[in-house]
Amino acid sequence: MEKKRAHYTIEEKALLRRLVMKHRGVIENKKSDAVSVLEKKQVWEMVTEEYNSSAEPHNNRTSAQLRKLWDNIKFKRKMELAAERRQILKTGGGPQDTPVPEDPELDSLGNIDIELREAVDSDTVALAGTAATSYIMVNQTLMPVVEEDMASFEAEEEVLGETNDDGCEHVATPKGVPGRKPNLEVQSRLERNHQLLEHDRALYLSKMEEVELRKELMRKEHNNKEELFQLKKRKLTVVN
Numbered sequence: 001m002e003k004k005r006a007h008y009t010i011e012e013k014a015l016l017r018r019l020v021m022k023h024r025g026v027i028e029n030k031k032s033d034a035v036s037v038l039e040k041k042q043v044w045e046m047v048t049e050e051y052n053s054s055a056e057p058h059n060n061r062t063s064a065q066l067r068k069l070w071d072n073i074k075f076k077r078k079m080e081l082a083a084e085r086r087q088i089l090k091t092g093g094g095p096q097d098t099p100v101p102e103d104p105e106l107d108s109l110g111n112i113d114i115e116l117r118e119a120v121d122s123d124t125v126a127l128a129g130t131a132a133t134s135y136i137m138v139n140q141t142l143m144p145v146v147e148e149d150m151a152s153f154e155a156e157e158e159v160l161g162e163t164n165d166d167g168c169e170h171v172a173t174p175k176g177v178p179g180r181k182p183n184l185e186v187q188s189r190l191e192r193n194h195q196l197l198e199h200d201r202a203l204y205l206s207k208m209e210e211v212e213l214r215k216e217l218m219r220k221e222h223n224n225k226e227e228l229f230q231l232k233k234r235k236l237t238v239v240n
Helices: 010-022 034-052 063-091 122-129 147-155 182-239
Strands: 134-138 141-145
Touching: 010 034, 010 063, 034 063, 034 182
Parallel strands: none
Antiparallel strands: 134 141
């Protein structure tokens, strides 16, 4: 019978955070070249060894499990920040029901902080779906819209793709949403979305680099074995 995997304790999560932050320069490096990929892999193996040899109470984990935990920690923080942003939009900048506790250490990682909270992904779409305010998609950006003004917005939807002389897009503003400056707001959000897309692209390229590197190592290993086999075969032929 397969042994049930133990859940991570608060102490285990804190231990991993300390170890990751000690090596954050490599682990959170956005470079995706082969050298960086190998260096990151080696550092994660080092973190795993330090984690499993720690005197603090813990269950031994694999490198893959710890990497997944670290991704989950960052994902949870991203969800918290997205929920905070939703509350700000809902209250119009007023007091929040449940303020998100500060975590400057985790927020210092560039792919989590407030600058990327409004980027469109599965987290923000899910959170926006539970908000009292309705949202629409404008060039991969979630825009809050007052429910009663959806009809007027749809009537003006055809102008969303027009471009201003300064390169910023026109955004039709629903009636009842005063004081909005859509051009600057959209430009800012597009820049943040671009940063997130670049981050995702870097992660994808990093994984592909690692796959290609492994394939190359396997090919070299196969060729070495083949050469060794042929060498032994020639020696046997000479002896006979």
